[in-house]
Amino acid sequence: MLGQLPAVTDKNVLVGSSNADDAGVYRITDDIAVVLTTDFFTPIVDDPYWFGAISAANSLSDVWAMGGRPTVALNIAMFPSSPEFFPSLQRVMQGGIDKMTEAGVAIIGGHTIKDKEPKFGYTVMGLIHPDRILDNSKAKPGDALILTKKIGTGIVSTGVKAGMCSNAVIEEFTLSMATLNRRAGEIMMETGVSTATDITGFGLLGHLNEVLSASRCRARIHAGRVPFFDDAVRLVKNSIAPGGTFGNLKMYAPNTTYSGDVPEYEKILLNDAQTSGGLLIFVPGEKRETLVSALQKEGILAAHIGDVLDAGVRDDKRIIVER
Ligand code: CO
Ligand code: CO
16 A cells, blocks of 8 residues: 555655555654654454553554654544443553553553444654664675564464463463563664564564565575464464465465475464564674573573575565475
8 A cells, every 4th residue: 555655755754665664764853763653453352451552562563673762652542432332442541551651652642533343553653863773674694583472473363263272372472462572672772783673464474575675685584493372383283374364475475485394384374464573683693692692581582583695686585484
């Protein structure tokens, strides 16, 4: 849809929509730029409080993925108008407020309209130094790819809706989605990285493809090193996955070469549409161990799942997946 936007002529637009980046960036002064992003969606979990919390964590994520620091947010809510929904709207709001407070972000306004199916999210503004923007064009050959959350929330969510998951599994995947990418973002900025993106609706390979396409690089992923939710593996082997995931699998097939020993279920997992997924960090090879140990010290998953290969390639097969 963004394809039909007119070309941007304002030189203070530092990041627009052309490279499918995580957020837009606009320069205010030589030292200050604002990062702008918005996200809202339909309930991903049954519990209204956690729906609000996850929605907040998800909408903040793009700011950290750009290297920025979120500051203020505007609420977007669509809810049925009948009074019996008010208590759950209140719980959704509270989940969002608590998450925004944890992130140090003030909610300074918003807008609500009536809708049959609830939708909830935020527009977020962050700050960044114009020289420190982690946009999609900055991946370099030799960068290691570090992933900070497990993959499989789309598949697990489909399993939960079908009543196929235990309470323990629901708790694990809810907590993962509600976890802020804040510390991961701060640690990568302290370490100094090439770039980053967050894994959301287009799945691991889709978001990787956006960065590689803008950076004109190829990358190799080791499917066996990608951390998946155990239940996502179990469910996908039973043919449970959301429609969006199969859409991704088809959409990114022209950009991906799978080696013969990668099983079909892993291809689906690698393309699973995520909600509030982790950061995919592109760190220069020599800083990889520093980053991984700094993340792990704070209890953040830091899986080295692959590496960026050569630059300057025009080949559309940018992603090589091996077992
Ligand atoms: Co993003
Ligand atoms: Co986004």
